[in-house]
Amino acid sequence: MAAKFEINAEKREGKGTGASRRLRHAGKIPGIIYGGSKDPEMVAFDHSTVYHLLEQEAFHTSVLDVKCDGRNDQAILRDVHMHPHKPLIMHMDLQRISATEKIHMEVPIHFVGEDVAPGVKLQSGIVAHLLTEVDVTCLPADLPEYLTADISELDLGDSVHLSDLVLPEGVELTSLAHGGDDLAVATITMAKVVVEEEEELAAAEEEGVAAALPAEAAEEEEEEQEKKEGE
Numbered sequence: 001m002a003a004k005f006e007i008n009a010e011k012r013e014g015k016g017t018g019a020s021r022r023l024r025h026a027g028k029i030p031g032i033i034y035g036g037s038k039d040p041e042m043v044a045f046d047h048s049t050v051y052h053l054l055e056q057e058a059f060h061t062s063v064l065d066v067k068c069d070g071r072n073d074q075a076i077l078r079d080v081h082m083h084p085h086k087p088l089i090m091h092m093d094l095q096r097i098s099a100t101e102k103i104h105m106e107v108p109i110h111f112v113g114e115d116v117a118p119g120v121k122l123q124s125g126i127v128a129h130l131l132t133e134v135d136v137t138c139l140p141a142d143l144p145e146y147l148t149a150d151i152s153e154l155d156l157g158d159s160v161h162l163s164d165l166v167l168p169e170g171v172e173l174t175s176l177a178h179g180g181d182d183l184a185v186a187t188i189t190m191a192k193v194v195v196e197e198e199e200e201l202a203a204a205e206e207e208g209v210a211a212a213l214p215a216e217a218a219e220e221e222e223e224e225q226e227k228k229e230g231e
Contacts, residue, residue: 005059007050009033009043009068020091029089033066033075036096043068047089054080054089058145061107066094074098074140076105097140104137104174107144109165111186113152119188123156126192131185134162135174142170149185159187 012023012030020030027047034040053059059077066073079093097103109132119125134147147167149160161182162173176182 004065005053005062006065006067007045007053009045009066011069012042012044015042024088024090029092031092031094033068033073033094033096035075036073036098038073038096041068045092050092051087051089057108061105061143061145063097063140063143064094076103076140076143099140102137102139103143104135105143106133106135108133108146109149109185110146111149111151113150113154116152117154117188119154119156119158123188125156125188125190127151128187128189129185130159130187131162131183134165134185136167136171137174137177138168138171142168144168144171151186151188154188156188156190159184161185 009031012019014020014022023030023044024047028044029047029050031043031045032040033043062076064075064077066075073096075094075096077092078095079091080089081091082088083090109129111127111129114120114127117125117127120127136144136147138144144167147165149165151160154160161184162176163182165173165185167173174180
């Protein structure tokens with residue numbers, strides 16, 4: 001189950017670019033909280049607090065206890081807009097949730113066993129992470145902080161698929177539940193440098209053979225000429 005975080009919000013009245021700019025200059029983040037049986041509310045958050053919370057992976061996949069004007073809402077983070085060049089949060093969207101209604105959420109995949117996998121340890125392969133997060137469906141109380149992909153038994157060329165992920169009780173993969181493909185999550189492939197070395201070696205051998213052919217033909221011609229002269 002994912003961790004829980006508390007976050008304070010305050011109502012904001014002003015709308016438009018100017019009002020949002022003033023909030024940011026005051027160290028606030030303009031945002032919105034929507035969903036549930038309530039109307040959407042325009043709110044503001046403390047930038048410093050949220051910026052440090054966003055550095056924690058669990059914050060992105062947790063149920064948030066949002067305190068605003070003396071009441072609490074349970075919500076999840078739906079979107080964060082960052083400044084393209086500065087470490088500045090421009091806007092944040094939260095969605096209210098109900099304890100009795102299922103939600104879908106992107107959760108990260110943690111990979112374990114890479115250093116002991118036969119394909120890596122014994123066969124000089126490398127692990128390719130094909131998916132780093134996956135959408136799950138569950139009740140808020142069952143929301144996992146992350147899912148684990150175990151690749152400790154993989155040989156070179158083997159893969160771990162979505163269906164191989166161990167899911168906590170009450171959690172299902174959204175795509176598989178709707179008939180989606182059982183995509184590969186990770187695979188062990190031959191290291192690129194090894195492939196390049198083999199290709200270079202093969203090319204060198206081909207060049208060597210090509211270079212040897214004229215020499216062999218010249219030797220055969222010389223032998224043939226010596227035979228003629230001997231006759």
